[in-house]
Amino acid sequence: MTGNPLFSAAELESVPLFRFVPLECMEGILSHCTVKELSQGEQFEGAGPLDRNIAVLLAGRLALHYDVRETEDPLFLEPGDIVGETFAVGEPGVPCLLVSAEPCRILIMEEDLIWSLAQASHSAACNLLGILLRRSSNRSSESFSGTAREYALHDQSIVDPLTGFHTRRWLEGILERQVNRAEASGKPLSLIMADIDNFRAFNEKHGRIGGDRALRAVAEALRNYLRPAEVVARYGGDSFAILLPDTTCATAGMIAERLRQRVANTVIDIHDGRMLPPLTISGGIAGTAAGARGLHLVEAAIAALDAAKASGGNTISG
CATH class of the missing domain: 2.60.120.10 (Jelly Rolls)
Incomplete structure (x- = not known):
C-alpha cells in the first residue's frame, strides 16, 4: 500500500x-x-x-x-x-x-x-x-x-537538451495550475529561484565546454537531491526554478540551503584530465499568498534572489 x-x-x-x-x-x-x-x-x-x-x-x-x-x-x-x-x-x-x-x-x-x-x-x-x-x-x-x-x-x-530539465516556457505553462491547486487545497506552494554565482566569468575562463560541463554538474546535483514531485526547470542561461508543492517557505529555505551546500561540494569533471573548481549558487525563496498568481510567485522569488546576489552570493534569501 x-x-x-x-x-x-x-x-x-x-x-x-x-x-x-x-x-x-x-x-x-x-x-x-x-x-x-x-x-x-x-x-x-x-x-x-x-x-x-x-x-x-x-x-x-x-x-x-x-x-x-x-x-x-x-x-x-x-x-x-x-x-x-x-x-x-x-x-x-x-x-x-x-x-x-x-x-x-x-x-x-x-x-x-x-x-x-x-x-x-x-x-x-x-x-x-x-x-x-x-x-x-x-x-x-x-x-x-x-x-x-x-x-x-x-x-x-x-525540455532543455543540455540539462534535461523542463524549460521556462513549460514552467510558465503549468505554474498557474499549480498555484490554483494549492489555493483550492489550502496547501502551501513554494518556489526557489537559484542562480550560479559569477558564471559569466567562469565561462570566459574555462570556455563553452567548461561552462556546459558545469551546468550539467549543477543540474545533476539538483536532480539527485530533489524528490520526484518537486518540479525543476532551467529558467535562464544559468538559473533554475524549483517548484515545491506542499512545502512551506521555511522548509523551502532548508532545502535551498542544502542544495547550496551540495553544489559547493560538487566536482566538475571536464573529461580531458582537468577538474574544474566548484561553483556556488544563490537562491531566492517565495511562497504563495491568498489571491496571488503564478507571476507574483516568480517575481517574489526573483526579488529574493537579487537580494541574495547583492549580499555577495553563495547564500539563500527569502
Whole structure:
C-alpha cells in the first residue's frame, strides 16, 4: 500500500504506465492526482485521446459505445487500460462514449505530473514511450511521420537538451495550475529561484565546454537531491526554478540551503584530465499568498534572489 489512501499497490501494479516503477518514485506524484469514481451506468465525461491528461482505469470496467451505429458486443476497457487509447486506434471522427459497466475508479494525471514521473523514473519514461508508440502504430506512415515531427518539436520546446530539465516556457505553462491547486487545497506552494554565482566569468575562463560541463554538474546535483514531485526547470542561461508543492517557505529555505551546500561540494569533471573548481549558487525563496498568481510567485522569488546576489552570493534569501 502506498502512502496515499486513494490507491492500493495492487491497483498500481495493474497499470502498464507504472510497471517496474518503484513506489517511492510515485508516491509524491500520485498525491497530486485525482480519482474519479463512477457508479454503474454512469457516463465518463472528457474521455478522448491522450493529450494534456492521462486517465487510467484502476478498477471496474468501462463499455465503449458508438452513438452512430449499433454494436451487439461493446468493447470493454479493463483495469490498467488508459482511457482514450482505444479511440486513437479506432475510426477517426466517429463520436463515442464510455459508460461504466460496473462501479469504476479512474485515475486522472495532469500533464506536468506525467512529465515529473518520466523524469523521476527511467522505467516510467520507457513505459510512456511504449504507450505513445502503440497509439501511433495503427496510423498511416504519413500520419505517424507528422506525429513524430510534432512530438519532437513539442519536446524541444519544453525540455532543455543540455540539462534535461523542463524549460521556462513549460514552467510558465503549468505554474498557474499549480498555484490554483494549492489555493483550492489550502496547501502551501513554494518556489526557489537559484542562480550560479559569477558564471559569466567562469565561462570566459574555462570556455563553452567548461561552462556546459558545469551546468550539467549543477543540474545533476539538483536532480539527485530533489524528490520526484518537486518540479525543476532551467529558467535562464544559468538559473533554475524549483517548484515545491506542499512545502512551506521555511522548509523551502532548508532545502535551498542544502542544495547550496551540495553544489559547493560538487566536482566538475571536464573529461580531458582537468577538474574544474566548484561553483556556488544563490537562491531566492517565495511562497504563495491568498489571491496571488503564478507571476507574483516568480517575481517574489526573483526579488529574493537579487537580494541574495547583492549580499555577495553563495547564500539563500527569502
